Amino acid sequence: MVVQLVTAVVTALAMWLVTVEEAAAALQAGVVCILPTAGFAWLSTRNVRAAQFVGLGVLKSFVTMASLAVVFVVAKPAPLGFFAALIALQLAYVIGPLLKKRAGARARN
Numbered sequence: 001m002v003v004q005l006v007t008a009v010v011t012a013l014a015m016w017l018v019t020v021e022e023a024a025a026a027l028q029a030g031v032v033c034i035l036p037t038a039g040f041a042w043l044s045t046r047n048v049r050a051a052q053f054v055g056l057g058v059l060k061s062f063v064t065m066a067s068l069a070v071v072f073v074v075a076k077p078a079p080l081g082f083f084a085a086l087i088a089l090q091l092a093y094v095i096g097p098l099l100k101k102r103a104g105a106r107a108r109n
Helices: 002-016 020-044 050-074 079-108
Strands: none
Touching (some): 002 020, 002 079
């Protein structure tokens, strides 16, 4: 989640070089991705069974989709900043664990 937060801020700063509206859209994408992830992380820290864990993942997906819809209807974000940040944040799910694994391998050597 920290990687996603840093990614959202860096993307917003990069989009700020384009326009302020694009930076605001990048921050909105950050909220859309980070809040459901934070809720999922908080709920999954309880002792849950495998089926409950899968259910929490499905719930996180639905909350993400619902927040996407709300942001598009209410805020009408600038497309470039929003989707650039959204793609970067989704890639953080893949890149974050890879970086952590690489840092752990480096520490053992």
